[in-house]
Amino acid sequence: MDRLTVSDRTRSGARRIISSILLLGLLLLGIFVYWHYFNTYSEGNRFGLLQKFSRKGNLFKTYEGELILSSVTGNNNVPIASEKFFFSVSEDSVATRLLQLEGHRVSLHYTEKRGALFWRGESKYIVDGVKEE
Numbered sequence: 001m002d003r004l005t006v007s008d009r010t011r012s013g014a015r016r017i018i019s020s021i022l023l024l025g026l027l028l029l030g031i032f033v034y035w036h037y038f039n040t041y042s043e044g045n046r047f048g049l050l051q052k053f054s055r056k057g058n059l060f061k062t063y064e065g066e067l068i069l070s071s072v073t074g075n076n077n078v079p080i081a082s083e084k085f086f087f088s089v090s091e092d093s094v095a096t097r098l099l100q101l102e103g104h105r106v107s108l109h110y111t112e113k114r115g116a117l118f119w120r121g122e123s124k125y126i127v128d129g130v131k132e133e
Contacts, residue, residue, distance in 0.1 A: 036115045041124075043111040046085050047133060050106050053098045062121040063089035065098060067108060088121020090128075097130050105133045 046067055053065040067085040087110060089095045098106075109129035116124045 037113060037117055039114070041112045041114050043109070045107055045109050046087075047107045048082075048085065048105065050098065050102050050104060051084070053095075053102050055095075060119045062119070063095040063098070064122055065089065065127070067106070085125070086123050087125040087127045088116070088123040090120050090126055094127060094130055098127075101130065101132055107131045107133050 046069060048067040048069040051066045051068050053063065055061050055063050065087050067087065068082050069085050070082050085108075087108065089098060107130070108127045110125045110127045113124045113126065116122060120126065
């Protein structure tokens with residue numbers, strides 16, 4: 001008959017507590033990573049002039065672009081005040097279409113994540129649709 005000594009029971013209880021803490025830590029880490037990098041924070045459309053679109057990166061090549069948003073226009077539809085919208089593209093079909101539309105007015109559909117992943121692009125705004133206006 002095997003009898004557990006007090007020190008054996010203490011070690012067994014300590015292992016169980018450490019295992020539970022590690023499991024809880026991994027679960028919380030997984031929830032945080034999903035919430036921060038994969039959960040969509042917002043989505044919408046932006047309209048403007050596609051000024052720049054390129055593929056760049058050292059190890060992971062990603063598509064990055066700049067859209068000029070004209071918030072205030074003067075006579076003859078000339079923009080007086082504008083801001084830039086920086087975005088990334090992860091789908092090749094959307095990237096091909098944007099390369100064709102560089103220098104044109106476009107409407108972009110995007111999703112915003114809370115954080116950027118290096119293989120997905122530099123921006124937390126991910127464009128997944130484009131229409132020429």
